[in-house]
Amino acid sequence: MIRVIAFRLLQFPLVLAVIYLTTFMLVWVVPGSPFGRTERKLDPIAEQAMKERFHADSWKSFLAYYPIQVITKGDFGRSMQYQEWSVADIIKVSLPVSVTLGIFALTIGTIFGVMIGTLAAVNRGGLFDWLSLTIALIGISIPSFVIAALLLATFTGRLGLFPIGGWGGFREMVLPALALSLAPLAYIARLTRVSMLDVLGSDFVRTARAKGLSRFTVIWKHCLRNACLPVLSYLGPAAAATFVGSFVVETVFSIPGLGQHFVNSVKNRDQTLILGTVMIYSVFLLTFNLLVDIAYSFIDPRIDITAKASS
Amino acid sequence: MLRLLSIPLALLLLLAVAVIWSGGGAEEPRADFSFISRTDVNTLDIGQMSYLADMRVAYAIWEGLYAMHPETLDPVPGVASSHEVNPEKTVYTFHLRPEARWSNGDPVTAHDFVFAWRRILQSPGEYTYLHYYINNAETYCMRYARREPVDFKTVGLVATDPNTLRVTLANPVTFFLDLMAFPPFFPLHEKSMRSFAHVGQDGRVLYDQQFTRPPSLVTNGPFMLTRWEFKRRLRLEANPHYWDIANVKSRSIDMAIVEDPLTMLRRYEFGKVDWLADIPSEIGSELMGMNRPDMHNFPGFATLFITLNCKPTLAGGRPNPMADFRIRQAMAMTIDKKTITHTILRMGEQPATNYIPPGVFAGYQSKPGLPYDIPAARRLLTDAGFPNGKNFPRLTVIFRADRPAVRDYVQNIVKQWNTNLGIEVALQTLEGKTLRTRVNARDFDIAPGDWTGDYNDPSTFTDKFRSNSENNDSAWINEQYDRLAHAAASESDPAKRFRLLEQAEQILNEQVPVIPLCHLTNSYLFRDNVKGINLNPRNMTIFKGVYVQRNP
Numbered sequence: 001m002i003r004v005i006a007f008r009l010l011q012f013p014l015v016l017a018v019i020y021l022t023t024f025m026l027v028w029v030v031p032g033s034p035f036g037r038t039e040r041k042l043d044p045i046a047e048q049a050m051k052e053r054f055h056a057d058s059w060k061s062f063l064a065y066y067p068i069q070v071i072t073k074g075d076f077g078r079s080m081q082y083q084e085w086s087v088a089d090i091i092k093v094s095l096p097v098s099v100t101l102g103i104f105a106l107t108i109g110t111i112f113g114v115m116i117g118t119l120a121a122v123n124r125g126g127l128f129d130w131l132s133l134t135i136a137l138i139g140i141s142i143p144s145f146v147i148a149a150l151l152l153a154t155f156t157g158r159l160g161l162f163p164i165g166g167w168g169g170f171r172e173m174v175l176p177a178l179a180l181s182l183a184p185l186a187y188i189a190r191l192t193r194v195s196m197l198d199v200l201g202s203d204f205v206r207t208a209r210a211k212g213l214s215r216f217t218v219i220w221k222h223c224l225r226n227a228c229l230p231v232l233s234y235l236g237p238a239a240a241a242t243f244v245g246s247f248v249v250e251t252v253f254s255i256p257g258l259g260q261h262f263v264n265s266v267k268n269r270d271q272t273l274i275l276g277t278v279m280i281y282s283v284f285l286l287t288f289n290l291l292v293d294i295a296y297s298f299i300d301p302r303i304d305i306t307a308k309a310s311s
Numbered sequence: 312m313l314r315l316l317s318i319p320l321a322l323l324l325l326l327a328v329a330v331i332w333s334g335g336g337a338e339e340p341r342a343d344f345s346f347i348s349r350t351d352v353n354t355l356d357i358g359q360m361s362y363l364a365d366m367r368v369a370y371a372i373w374e375g376l377y378a379m380h381p382e383t384l385d386p387v388p389g390v391a392s393s394h395e396v397n398p399e400k401t402v403y404t405f406h407l408r409p410e411a412r413w414s415n416g417d418p419v420t421a422h423d424f425v426f427a428w429r430r431i432l433q434s435p436g437e438y439t440y441l442h443y444y445i446n447n448a449e450t451y452c453m454r455y456a457r458r459e460p461v462d463f464k465t466v467g468l469v470a471t472d473p474n475t476l477r478v479t480l481a482n483p484v485t486f487f488l489d490l491m492a493f494p495p496f497f498p499l500h501e502k503s504m505r506s507f508a509h510v511g512q513d514g515r516v517l518y519d520q521q522f523t524r525p526p527s528l529v530t531n532g533p534f535m536l537t538r539w540e541f542k543r544r545l546r547l548e549a550n551p552h553y554w555d556i557a558n559v560k561s562r563s564i565d566m567a568i569v570e571d572p573l574t575m576l577r578r579y580e581f582g583k584v585d586w587l588a589d590i591p592s593e594i595g596s597e598l599m600g601m602n603r604p605d606m607h608n609f610p611g612f613a614t615l616f617i618t619l620n621c622k623p624t625l626a627g628g629r630p631n632p633m634a635d636f637r638i639r640q641a642m643a644m645t646i647d648k649k650t651i652t653h654t655i656l657r658m659g660e661q662p663a664t665n666y667i668p669p670g671v672f673a674g675y676q677s678k679p680g681l682p683y684d685i686p687a688a689r690r691l692l693t694d695a696g697f698p699n700g701k702n703f704p705r706l707t708v709i710f711r712a713d714r715p716a717v718r719d720y721v722q723n724i725v726k727q728w729n730t731n732l733g734i735e736v737a738l739q740t741l742e743g744k745t746l747r748t749r750v751n752a753r754d755f756d757i758a759p760g761d762w763t764g765d766y767n768d769p770s771t772f773t774d775k776f777r778s779n780s781e782n783n784d785s786a787w788i789n790e791q792y793d794r795l796a797h798a799a800a801s802e803s804d805p806a807k808r809f810r811l812l813e814q815a816e817q818i819l820n821e822q823v824p825v826i827p828l829c830h831l832t833n834s835y836l837f838r839d840n841v842k843g844i845n846l847n848p849r850n851m852t853i854f855k856g857v858y859v860q861r862n863p
Contacts, residue, residue, distance in 0.1 A: 032744025038361050038437070039762060041751055041781040045456045046435035053434070053517070083354050084520045085541055093541050100329035107322040149573060157581045164581060165574045166567075167543065170330065254569040256543040269744050 001297070008290050016282055020067065023278045027271045028059050034080035034269040054080055056271065066272070076276040081268040087276035090261065095280065097167060098245030098257035104177035106235070106242055109184035114224075114231060116185075117192025121200060121227075122219060132189055139186025148179040148252035165253040176253040180246055184238050188231050196227040225299060232299065236292035240284040244277070342546065342565035344841075344859055346586035347575045351542045351568045355523035357427065357494045359436040363850060367588070369494040371547055371564065371854040372530040376405050376424070376476070377491040381845050381853035384767065386488040390419050390498070390531065391476075400483035400803045401446075405491075407474040412552035413500050414535040421470035423531075427499035428468055430518065438495040438765070444487065446479045458513065483803035486768040493766055500529040533559045533855045542568055547854070560843060560858035579836055585859050586844060587836040588852070592716050595834055596657035608659045608834040609846040613763040614668055614772070615660070616825040617646075617708075617724065618750070621787040625706075626754050632704060633756070636822050637695040643681045643826040644688035645731035646724050652829045655719045659834075663827040665820045667772045668764075671848045675769050675809045680820030680827065685731050692732055700733025708757040709749060712740035717759055720828070753786045760784060761831065764849070769812045770799060776819055787824030 035050045036042050042050075051057040054077070055065035069075045076087035120132035155175060156164045162175050199205060200223060208218045245259025258277065265273035296303045350364045357369055370379075378389035391405040411419035431439055432452040443449040446467030454461045467479025480487065490496055507519040507527070522528065525536050533553050538546035547564040549556065567584065569575040572591040579587050590598065590606075598606050619639050625631045632638045648662035661669075664680035689699070697703045710721045718740070725736045736757065741749065749755050764771040774780060777796050778788040795815035802808040820827070833850045843857035 030745075031748045032742075033748070036747060036751070039760065039782075040361070040437060042437060043435060043440055043781070045452060046437060046439055049435050049456060078520075081353060082351075082541070083356065083359060084523050090541060096329065100326070103322060103326045103329050107319065107326055110322060111319050152574065152577065157577055164578045164583060165569065165571075173330075252571045252574060254567075254571060254574055256541065260542070260570075267743060 001294075005290070005294065008293075012283075012286055015286060016279065019282045020070070020275065020279060023275055024059075024063070024271075027269075027274050028062070030269065032269045034271055054078065054272070056080070062271075066275070070279075076279070077272040079265075079270055079273045081265070081270040081273065087272050090273065091258065091276060091280060094245070094256055094258040094261065097255060098250075098259060099243045101173060101177055101180060101249075101255065101257060102239065102242035102245070104173055105180035106184060106239055108177060108181040109188055109238075110231070110235065112181075113185040113188025114192050114228065117189040118196055118219065118224065118227070120189065120193045121196035124197065129193075132193070136186040136190045139182040139189075142182075143248070144179055144183065144246065145248045145252060147182055148176070148249050151175045151179055152252060165255070167255050172253075172255075176249050176255055179249050179252075180242060184234075184242065187234065187238075191230045191234060192227055195230050196223060199223045199226045229296065229300060232292055232295055236288040237285065240281065240288045243284055244281050342563040343561035344563075344586070344854075344857055345565035345567065345584045346588050347567050347569045347578065347584050349568075349570055349575070349589040349591060352539070352545060354520065355528070355536070355539075356436075356520045357497045357499070358431040358434060358439070359520070360494055361437040366494055367852055368536070368545060368547075368566065369497065370851065371532060371534045372528075372536050372550075373494065373497040373532040374411075374553075375491045375493070375497045376407070377488050379492045379851060379853060381843065381856050382847070384489075384847050384849060384851060386492050389492065391491075394488075400485075401480045403478045403480070403487060404471075405476040405478070407476065408554060409474055410554045411531060412554060413529050413531050414550045414552055415500075415503070415529050416552050417500065417502070417529075418473070419498060419531050420473040421476035422473065423498035423500060424476050424496075425468055425470050426501045427497060429463055429466075430499065431495060432466070433515070434517065436495070438493075441490055441493065441495055441766070444480050444482070444484045444490070446481045482801040485803065485805045485808060486766060489767040498531060500531075503527060503529040534564060544568060555855075559855050561854070564854060564857075576836075585837060585841050590834040590836060592656075592658065598836070599658060599834070603836075605836055605838045606834065607837065607846055608832050610661070610668060610670060610848050611763075611831040611833045611850065612668060612671055612848040613761055613831040614663060614666055615759070615761045615828045615831055616666070617642075617828065618755075618758045618760045618784050618825050619823065620753060620756055621785045621824050622753060625756055629704060631756075632695070632697070633706075635695050637691040638697075639823040639826070640681055640821075641688040641691040641695070641732060642728060643823045644684045644691070646727055646826060646828070647683055648828050650727075651720045651723060655723060656716060656829065659832045660829040663829045665816065666825070666827050667769055667816055668830040668848065671764070672767065672769050672809070674806065676813060678813065678817045678820065681823065688732065692734075697734075700735075703732075703734045705735045705737060706756040707737040707739050708759070709739045709741050709746055709755050710759050711743050711746055713743065721759055750784050753784065758784070760825065767849075769809065769816070770796070773799075773812055773815050773819070776824060783824075785824035787822070789818060789822060792818045792822075 035047050055061050066077055069077060079085050079087055079090060116132045116135065120129040123129050152164065152175065155161045163172055166172050205218060205222060208222050245257035247259045247263045250257045250259045261273055261277050265277060348364050350362065352365050352368055353362050354360050354365055355368060357373065360366060360369060374389045376389055376391035377386035380387045390407055390411045392408040393406050395404045396402065407419065407421055409418065413419060428442060431442055432448055433455055435452055439452060447465045451461055451463065451466050469477050471477055504518050504522045507522040509517045509519060511517060525539055528536055530536065533550060534547040535550045536545060537548045545566040549559050549562050553559060569578065572593045575587055576594055578584050599608060619633045619642065620631060621634055622631055623634045652660040652662050664682065665677040667677050669677055692700065708721055708725060710717050721738065725738060728734050728736055750758050762772060762775060773796055775782045776787055776792065777783065778793050792815050795811050799808045799811040802811060835844065837844055840860045842860055844852060
């Protein structure tokens with residue numbers, strides 16, 4: 001087990017290097033310069049001076065400077081759009097915000113998703129099943145900007161239950177977390193329901209019931225654990241995706257998270273920030289996939305993640 | 312079973328840790344005056360800034376030799392209490408007031424201006440070209456950039472003593488005092504920036520732009536920046552050392568960044584902020600329709616137009632019919648601009664036939680341009696060899712995909728050209744920066760555009776279409792226009808200059824390298840207990856006099 005983890009960890013730098021270079025290539029060939037900002041064309045002298053300051057006068061000087069900085073100092077350089085802020089600064093202030101919100105949303109999504117999914121599977125064909133499917137359908141099909149705007153319009157202002165966007169304490173987090181959680185919640189509910197139905201029909205469940213175990217015990221102890229596996233595999237990439245923030249929800253609730261930078265840095269051709277955000281996302285994705293694999297064997301000892309490596 | 316429960320438990324635990332980590336932090340008391348800006352400040356380095364949001368903050372925390380009068384925007388004494396000009400109007404001697412102080416208490420000296428302006432010539436930005444009015448500044452900047460030996464003594468800028476600054480210009484510049492109130496001409500506090508200086512291998516000093524972040528930043532304006540939370544908010548507090556602190560009406564100002572139109576409107580409606588400084592078009596036209604007393608809409612400093620490429624051949628070697636001015640005139644005369652302003656933009660814009668916004672420059676009088684006249688336009692098209700648009704090559708208009716209003720008026724214009732002239736124009740949407748690249752390279756047929764003036768002189772508009780201008784997107788060349796613009800640049804009599812520029816604008820209006828559509832407006836939302844916000848075309852807010860009258 002430890003060997004496998006070590007092996008996977010050793011792969012990380014290689015995978016990240018490939019991602020870095022690929023992203024860099026894409027960023028470099030895309031038309032548009034990070035330095036021309038307004039309708040006004042930059043004075044060639046000013047443009048050249050800026051390019052030199054950012055080591056971006058040619059792809060060679062970019063590659064000669066930044067990757068070494070990243071490896072030796074973990075420094076992605078200055079943002080080309082917000083020149084007083086380094087990419088590290090930006091990530092440092094915005095990532096905790098996004099991660100907090102993401103964890104909040106994912107917690108709601110997982111707990112309620114699994115609950116709803118289980119109840120739906122147990123009451124298959126009943127009113128609750130129908131209801132949960134409706135919720136799932138709504139959660140998956142309504143885009144988050146609609147949900148976010150609806151939540152904002154309903155629960156803030158006159159009702160005064162929550163502040164109108166912004167970031168600070170727990171009260172600021174509730175609405176955006178709800179808005180963010182709906183999609184994973186719906187997805188998890190459906191996943192749980194389907195795999196639960198699968199498990200409920202299997203032989204060992206019938207045996208357990210025949211032994212005289214209560215319905216609750218069987219579902220809680222025997223079924224849920226098995227039914228959770230697909231949810232778990234979904235949680236890995238879902239965590240990576242929610243932890244880096246959501247452009248839409250952050251914009252509507254005016255939250256200073258990382259999600260907006262994924263979109264805006266591309267719009268601004270902010271090459272250093274694009275690379276920084278992509279690398280953060282990659283690290284998250286790799287880490288969570290590894291964690292999921294480890295968690296698999298933790299929850300279900302039958303799964304042996306060392307199998308592939310040793311065969 | 313505990314194993315299964317461990318996942319939600321772990322999540323909850325993580326949540327608790329994260330809440331602490333992301334730290335709400337202690338809330339500061341509400342500022343005396345708070346407003347919402349749609350965009351965050353990009354940079355507070357006065358040598359690099361170009362966005363309105365940046366400038367807005369710069370005017371609050373810095374002060375130039377001259378400042379702007381809050382209503383008329385005319386230059387009023389700032390750090391300088393007076394100045395003298397030689398009869399040729401090329402040498403300005405500024406007398407700095409001895410009581411002017413930086414936010415750390417140091418006196419503001421002439422040296423601080425020399426230091427700041429020299430730095431701009433060494434690390435040029437978007438507005439460095441304004442410094443080229445100073446004698447030899449352009450040569451210095453070019454040579455410095457090419458790493459040739461330079462001598463700053465050749466530049467017409469010298470601090471003769473701590474309170475006297477002498478500026479020598481290459482040519483008389485009638486609006487030079489206005490420029491003194493513009494951020495690229497503000498001073499910098501060298502001592503506080505020293506720890507941000509990097510000396511390169513060639514011995515050149517480069518200042519890290521992080522000097523602008525509090526608490527490092529030392530400024531000399533009515534306010535000082537005490538907090539800058541990236542993409543979130545800025546906090547300004549009155550500068551206790553400011554020489555005119557008695558006239559600073561608010562103790563603190565909060566600028567919050569909210570991008571979403573509905574969220575910003577909601578915050579305003581529920582009294583969380585006093586002023587919405589940028590009203591996005593998504594909500595603007597609707598607010599306009601409501602006739603609210605707190606909606607303030609007023610003429611701006613910008614013109615919306617359609618840029619026509621005037622090169623003899625278009626991309627791919629296609630002959631360009633628009634190289635013929637009669638075609639351009641026909642295209643200009645078949646656009647019903649009222650439809651665009653009244654049914655699409657709906658923000659109180661005035662339809663335009665001329666290029667320069669009216670009423671912005673006192674004493675400047677634009678002549679009207681081409682009228683809306685379909686029969687005359689058809690005759691022009693026939694004269695140019697395309698009766699009823701027959702055999703007219705298919706042109707393409709490129710425009711941004713993410714601006715609904717632009718899409719709507721571009722489609723409307725293309726439809727009008729088709730109905731009125733019988734010509735076909737294809738539509739192509741592009742992403743913002745891609746579009747900018749194509750337009751800069753003049754690799755397009757037709758594109759919507761706009762231009763916002765920078766300083767208080769019509770040349771801020773007319774210079775764009777000089778044939779050697781980088782910003783002449785139309786690639787339009789007119790010798791007479793160039794001659795007039797050139798003559799105006801060295802004319803020291805303001806009235807004569809305006810006549811020259813009026814003539815130049817008239818050529819532009821008749822030759823239509825760009826078809827003016829309308830003059831844009833600005834809008835603000837603020838209630839009548841907010842005092843001191845002035846509705847000036849240039850969208851400049853002088854925060855010194857802004858305050859909220861609160862009921863005790």
